[in-house]
Amino acid sequence: MLDYLRLEVRRTLRxxxxxxxxxxxPVVMYLLFTNLGDGADNEWRTASMIGMAAxxxxxxxxxxxxxxxxxxxxxxLRQLRITxxxxxxxxxxxxxxxxxxxxxxxVAVLVAGGLVNGVRLDAWKWAVIALLLWLGSIPFTxxxxxxxxxLTAQATGVMNMVCNLTLAVVGGLWxxxxxxxxxxxxxxxxxxxxxxxxxxxxxxxxxxxxxGAVLVLTxxxxxxxxxxxxxxxxxxxTV
Amino acid sequence: MADTTxxxxxxxxxxxxxxxxxxxxxxxxxxxxxxxDCVDLEIARGETVALLGRNGAGKSSTIxxxxxxxxxxxxxxxLFGGTPEQAVRAGRVGAMLQDTRPVPRVTVGELVGFVxxxxxxxxxxxxxxxxxxxxxxxxxxxDRLSGGQTQxxxxxxxxxxxxALIVLDEPTAALDVEARYAFWDSMRAFTRRGHxxxxxxxxxxxxxxxxxxxxxxxxxxxxxxxxxxxxxRAAGGSLVAFDLAGAGPDGLADLPGVVSVEVRGxxxxxRTDDSDATxxxxxxxxxxxALEVAPASLDDAFLALTSSDTPARTARxxxxxx
Numbered sequence: 408m409l410d411y412l413r414l415e416v417r418r419t420l421r422x423x424x425x426x427x428x429x430x431x432x433p434v435v436m437y438l439l440f441t442n443l444g445d446g447a448d449n450e451w452r453t454a455s456m457i458g459m460a461a462x463x464x465x466x467x468x469x470x471x472x473x474x475x476x477x478x479x480x481x482x483x484l485r486q487l488r489i490t491x492x493x494x495x496x497x498x499x500x501x502x503x504x505x506x507x508x509x510x511x512x513x514v515a516v517l518v519a520g521g522l523v524n525g526v527r528l529d530a531w532k533w534a535v536i537a538l539l540l541w542l543g544s545i546p547f548t549x550x551x552x553x554x555x556x557x558l559t560a561q562a563t564g565v566m567n568m569v570c571n572l573t574l575a576v577v578g579g580l581w582x583x584x585x586x587x588x589x590x591x592x593x594x595x596x597x598x599x600x601x602x603x604x605x606x607x608x609x610x611x612x613x614x615x616x617x618x619g620a621v622l623v624l625t626x627x628x629x630x631x632x633x634x635x636x637x638x639x640x641x642x643x644x645t646v
Numbered sequence: 647m648a649d650t651t652x653x654x655x656x657x658x659x660x661x662x663x664x665x666x667x668x669x670x671x672x673x674x675x676x677x678x679x680x681x682x683d684c685v686d687l688e689i690a691r692g693e694t695v696a697l698l699g700r701n702g703a704g705k706s707s708t709i710x711x712x713x714x715x716x717x718x719x720x721x722x723x724x725l726f727g728g729t730p731e732q733a734v735r736a737g738r739v740g741a742m743l744q745d746t747r748p749v750p751r752v753t754v755g756e757l758v759g760f761v762x763x764x765x766x767x768x769x770x771x772x773x774x775x776x777x778x779x780x781x782x783x784x785x786x787x788x789d790r791l792s793g794g795q796t797q798x799x800x801x802x803x804x805x806x807x808x809x810a811l812i813v814l815d816e817p818t819a820a821l822d823v824e825a826r827y828a829f830w831d832s833m834r835a836f837t838r839r840g841h842x843x844x845x846x847x848x849x850x851x852x853x854x855x856x857x858x859x860x861x862x863x864x865x866x867x868x869x870x871x872x873x874x875x876x877x878x879r880a881a882g883g884s885l886v887a888f889d890l891a892g893a894g895p896d897g898l899a900d901l902p903g904v905v906s907v908e909v910r911g912x913x914x915x916x917r918t919d920d921s922d923a924t925x926x927x928x929x930x931x932x933x934x935x936a937l938e939v940a941p942a943s944l945d946d947a948f949l950a951l952t953s954s955d956t957p958a959r960t961a962r963x964x965x966x967x968x
Contacts, residue, residue, distance in 0.1 A: 482746030
C-alpha cells in the first residue's frame with residue numbers, strides 16, 4: 408500500500424493544475440491581498456495567512472476527489488481491482504494520498520507568511536496551526552471523494568471548483584468577515600471553511616479552538632463522510 | 647505460501663482445481679439483456695484459448711465475470727478451484743482490460759514496477775518490459791506514447807506479476823496491422839512459458855494463428871468450442887454462392903443439404919452439407935447465375951455459427967457430434 412501511496416503522490420505532484428491551483432495560487436493570493444494598497448496590519452497578515460493556507464488545503468483536499476474521478480474514468484480503478492491489492496488498501500491508499508498532498512499548500516503559505524510577510528508566532532503555534540489545518544482538511548477530502556465517486560471526471564472538476572470558490576468566499580478565507588453584511592456574517596459561521604480557518608486563528612491568538620468550531624466541523628465531517636460513503640456505494644457496483 | 651493455498655484448494659474442491667477456469671451455468675443480465683447466458687466453459691492449465699465473437703456478443707461481460715469484476719446472477723465461476731477474488735488476491739491472475747486509457751503522469755517503469763510489487767512472485771520489471779517489447783520506453787511517460795506502445799505497456803502490466811492465468815480483452819483492437827503482428831510475437835514468447843492464456847478478439851485470423859482452441863460466443867452463449875479445423879468442419883462442408891438476379895431468397899433454406907442461408911446484396915450464400923444435391927436443386931429452379939462452390943473457410947464457419955437464423959443450441963450440438 409505504501410508503494411501505491413508513493414505512486415499516487417507522485418502523480419499528484421506532477422499535475423501542473425494541482426501545483427498551480429493548490430500551492431502557487433494560495434501563496435500568490437496571500438501575498439497580493441496583504442501587500443496591495445496600504446498593506447495590511449499585522450492581525451490581517453496572520454489571519455489571511457491562515458485563511459489562504461486553509462484555502463490551499465481545501466483545494467488540494469478536493470483535488471483528491473478529482474483524482475479518483477479521473478482514475479475511475481480511465482479504468483485505472485478497474486485495473487487495480489485485478490491486482491492482488493484489496494479494495495480496502497486501494498481506498499486507504501487514496502485517502503492517505505489526500506492527506507499527504509494537502510501538506511504542500513499549508514507549508515507553502517505558512518512559509519510565505521513567516522519569511523515574506525514577517526508574521527511572528529511562537530514555534531509551538533506554527534506547529535499546532537499546521538497540524539490543525541492538516542486535520543481540519545479531512546472533511547474537504549471527503550467532500551471531494553463524494554464528488555469523485557459520483558460524478559464524471561469533468562463534472563467533478565467543475566463541482567470541486569464551485570465548492571471551493573463558494574466555501575472560500577462565504578467562509579471568509581479571502582476577505583475579512585468584517586467586510587460582509589451582517590446576514591452573510593451569520594451564515595458564514597456555519598460554513599466548514601470559516602470554522603476550519605478559525606482552528607488556526609484561535610491558536611494564533613493564543614487560545615484553544617472554540618467548542619463551536621469543533622462542533623460545526625464535526626457536523627460537516629459527518630455530512631461529507633456520509634456523502635462520500637453513499638457515492639462510493641453507488642459506483643462500486645459499476646467500477 | 648502459494649503451494650499451501652493450492653493444496654488446500656485441491657483438497658476442498660477435488661478435480662475442479664485442475665482447471666484454470668471453470669464456468670458452470672453462468673448468467674449475467676444487464677436489464678433485459680442477458681449479456682452472459684448460461685455459459686459452461688472449462689479451460690485447462692497451460693491452454694491458450696481465444697474467445698471469439700462479434701462486438702457486443704458477450705466477450706467482455708464473460709471476462710468481467712471471470713476476473714470477479716462482476717458477480718454472476720446465476721451459476722458459478724471458479725479460477726483454480728477457488729473464487730475469482732481469491733485467485734486475484736493470490737496473484738494468480740493478470741489482465742489487460744478493454745476501454746482503459748493510459749494512467750497519466752507516471753513513467754512506464756514506475757507503473758510496471760508498481761504493479762509488480764503488488765504480486766507475491768513477480769518477474770523482474772526489465773524482463774517484463776523486454777517481453778512486451780518496450781524495454782527502451784522505461785523512462786517515458788505512459789500518457790505520451792503511441793497507441794501501439796500503450797497497448798504493449800498494458801501487456802507488460804498484465805504479465806509482470808508472472809500470473810498463472812493471463813486474460814487479454816481484445817488486446818489488438820485499434821492497432822494497425824504492423825503493431826498487431828508485433829504484439830502477437832511478444833505474446834507467443836510469453837505463452838511458450840506455459841501460462842494459461844485467454845484472449846478475446848473479433849479477428850478470426852488472430853484466433854486461428856494464436857490459440858490452441860477457439861470458443862465462439864454469440865448473444866451471450868457459447869455456440870462453438872474447438873480447434874480451428876473442427877470449427878471449419880462443423881460449419882458444414884461447402885459454401886454455394888450465386889446471384890439471385892432478383893429471384894428473392896424464399897425457399898432456399900428448404901433445399902436439400904442447406905444448413906443456412908445468407909443474402910448479401912443480390913448474392914445468396916448457402917452453407918450446405920451436400921453441395922451436389924444443393925446445386926442440382928438450384929439448377930432445377932434455374933437460379934445458377936455466377937455459381938460458385940467452395941469449401942468452407944473459418945470465416946464462413948464463424949458467420950454460420952453466429953448468424954441469427956442458426957439456433958445457438960443446434961450449432962453447439964452439431965459441433966459436439968463432429
